[in-house]
Amino acid sequence: MKLATYKDGSRDGQLLVVSRDLSTAHHASAIATRLQQVLDDWNFLSPQLQDLYETLNNGRARHAFAFDPQQCMAPLPRAYQWADGSAYLNHVELVRKARGAELPESLRTDPLVYQGGSDEFLGPRDAIVCADEAWGLDFESEIAVITGDVAMGTTPDAAIDGIRLLMLANDVSLRHLIPTELAKGFGFVQSKPAPAFSPVAVTPDELGGAWHGGRVHLSLQSVWNGKQVGLCEAGPEMRFHFGQLIAHLCKTRNVRAGSIVGSGAVSNKDGARGYSCIAEKRAIETIEGGAPVTGFMEVGDTIRIEMKGKDGQSVFGAIEQAAVAPA
């Protein structure tokens, strides 16, 4: 099924069930008003939402209305955890190579994951407020999962079963603030402002055979200022699958329902596939020509992130954001 959250002036919004083709929606309020509520009590509430979803898909839901991604908050407008990995090693390798560093062998077996702020997320069409272009505003096109409860010590394979929903993410980054924070070792605080998520979150079954081995075997499209800059294959080069990323988190503690785990920027060795973040383009330019040529995002720039299923239909709806100056 596909779920979304409409803006209603509240912090958590109104939960909707959205039709498979993203054309219509129905309020879920007779079942649950907020997505976190569903995640807290998944086994009881999700079958009821699934029934409504099927009724909606069959055109028999009596109070269905046209679905408008413009009205969406992030499916989870705030969360109890947002942890983002760097599961595509090509991205990590390129960025390091550009600054003359090798990829430590340990990073092939021990994933890079950072805890991000999760008190406020952006909706799929919300503007990215850029207070200072000198901070180096960048997008990062990613896949993210929302988990149920996953107990401390759960294995990577078992952790896959803890995945309730999938989304797309734009892990907004302020590149010029990263080196100082990396050097401190304490992770990203100022260099990772609020990320944005796709209009809908979907259960893994919506991906059919494209979801296997804890990975999404589809292409992720990034369109910057109207030009496609990336159509990256998300499956084979994801070094650590989502079960591994979750198991990394729950090695020493429980992971609780409503935790969001990101894949990191999707990246392929085949440069013809383009890029999912400007930093990678600049890394390639640096490796090839000694210095980056492409600038970061400027106020007025737009970014569009979307993934299509094997049937050519948009799975999650599109993230479409503009960078704006503070009001």
Add this chain to the structure above:
Amino acid sequence: MKLATYKDGSRDGQLLVVSRDLSTAHHASAIATRLQQVLDDWNFLSPQLQDLYETLNNGRARHAFAFDPQQCMAPLPRAYQWADGSAYLNHVELVRKARGAELPESLRTDPLVYQGGSDEFLGPRDAIVCADEAWGLDFESEIAVITGDVAMGTTPDAAIDGIRLLMLANDVSLRHLIPTELAKGFGFVQSKPAPAFSPVAVTPDELGGAWHGGRVHLSLQSVWNGKQVGLCEAGPEMRFHFGQLIAHLCKTRNVRAGSIVGSGAVSNKDGARGYSCIAEKRAIETIEGGAPVTGFMEVGDTIRIEMKGKDGQSVFGAIEQAAVAPA
């Protein structure tokens, strides 16, 4: 006023108002059932809770009952943000000196802050599950604040006004997992399992004159296995006050209601005051004798953290935890 959350089998527990002397409590359910709900709508709900608090203190609350910290979850049992600083530079200096490193000058003006997991917190009397003593289990006795909404770009002084509640925290740490995570630069994921918080959270006015300049001017007591190991002065040596820590977070994004911000281990230059975490004791031993002597916590160990007001009464109730093996 003083607020607590009782265990009731749910994820968010039941909100209580607790008397100033921590002897009695009253369900807040006629006003709000969960603390996050109050933080989301502070201006409307907190005066009602304050009225109940005064009635309770005057012995006129009709359904008051004896307050039992044993029944407590963390005041906020899960949160949308937990960001922990290292505001006491003496702690940072000692730990670095022990490994032969200087304190970079930048850390005197730019605070160390990491994003922690906030999907599950421990209650003040919950056991710390220690799956492996070789991970180097340590306590960190701290002060933490819970914020309201603080807009991007808020100044340090104005950010102080965004503080709604104060608590004590035990920022549980797995010391032997830290060096690898520090080297990765992405912050602490496995080395910082769920922290614990004091039985009650209190509004700043409860501290009277001891709360000024965004700092708590009282002593924080740490008792390890029944022996007092630290009675550290929390005020003067807090290099970055809570407003500065919050402003650090909201430089590039909004900080939303219910965010918890920690001070880092309270630490004094005067060694006679003892320590708020074992790592610091070991750092001193290393500086003085070349190697640490004191071991980390073992299964069966206990830690008690408490702070008394100028009147000698416990302000927040005590955190009292035991380290246990997994069930």
